[in-house]
Amino acid sequence: MNIGSIRITQTYGRIGIRQYPAKINIEQNLPNADIMQPKAELQIENILPKVYIDQSECFAELGIKTALRLTKDFYDESLRAGLESISKIAQEGERLMRIEDGGDPIVEIAKESMYEELCEINVDIAPKSRPQIEVREGKAEIEVKPMPPIINWAVYPKANIDATRHKVDIYMEVWPDIKFEYVGNNIDREI
Numbered sequence: 001m002n003i004g005s006i007r008i009t010q011t012y013g014r015i016g017i018r019q020y021p022a023k024i025n026i027e028q029n030l031p032n033a034d035i036m037q038p039k040a041e042l043q044i045e046n047i048l049p050k051v052y053i054d055q056s057e058c059f060a061e062l063g064i065k066t067a068l069r070l071t072k073d074f075y076d077e078s079l080r081a082g083l084e085s086i087s088k089i090a091q092e093g094e095r096l097m098r099i100e101d102g103g104d105p106i107v108e109i110a111k112e113s114m115y116e117e118l119c120e121i122n123v124d125i126a127p128k129s130r131p132q133i134e135v136r137e138g139k140a141e142i143e144v145k146p147m148p149p150i151i152n153w154a155v156y157p158k159a160n161i162d163a164t165r166h167k168v169d170i171y172m173e174v175w176p177d178i179k180f181e182y183v184g185n186n187i188d189r190e191i
Contacts, residue, residue: 005184013176022166028159038147049138058127 060069095105 005182007181007183009179009181011174011177013172014174016171016173018169018171020164020167023164025162026159029156031156032154034152036150038150040147041145043143045141047138047140050136052134052136054132057129058131061127061129
């Protein structure tokens with residue numbers, strides 16, 4: 001800058017800034033867990049299903065009978081045949097007693113008895129009965145006893161921490177300055 005014969009030189013100040021960021025370093029051992037899991041206890045009790053099949057009626061219709069069943073059937077058939085014979089003999093005796101009705105009852109009775117001996121032949125399918133089936137359901141009783149785990153912890157609560165604080169250094173890189181110089185030839189020496 002030149003004003004007349006005076007030169008002014010100005011230097012602006014400049015600030016320098018130096019930063020040191022904060023640092024932190026943490027070291028800590030991780031916790032350890034020792035886990036042991038015992039096996040659960042399991043108890044199973046089975047009652048098996050049962051199927052009962054009774055084919056005695058089917059076999060009886062085919063003629064295969066137990067001794068007790070055969071004896072009962074013979075008894076029932078003998079009783080029926082005996083009662084029918086007694087009834088027939090009683091009816092024939094009454095017919096013979098009634099002479100007043102006329103006719104020849106002895107010839108008629110003999111003629112009826114002669115045709116009774118004829119038998120009929122039929123074709124049939126056996127057995128007609130179905131087997132009797134009874135099912136008793138089974139069941140399974142299951143009891144589970146879970147066992148709790150056994151856990152042992154190793155915990156390290158203390159940590160090694162190394163920290164450096166944030167730091168800022170501020171300094172003058174260039175100091176401000178103003179210089180005045182006379183550069184002309186005109187100097188007034190009077191005061």
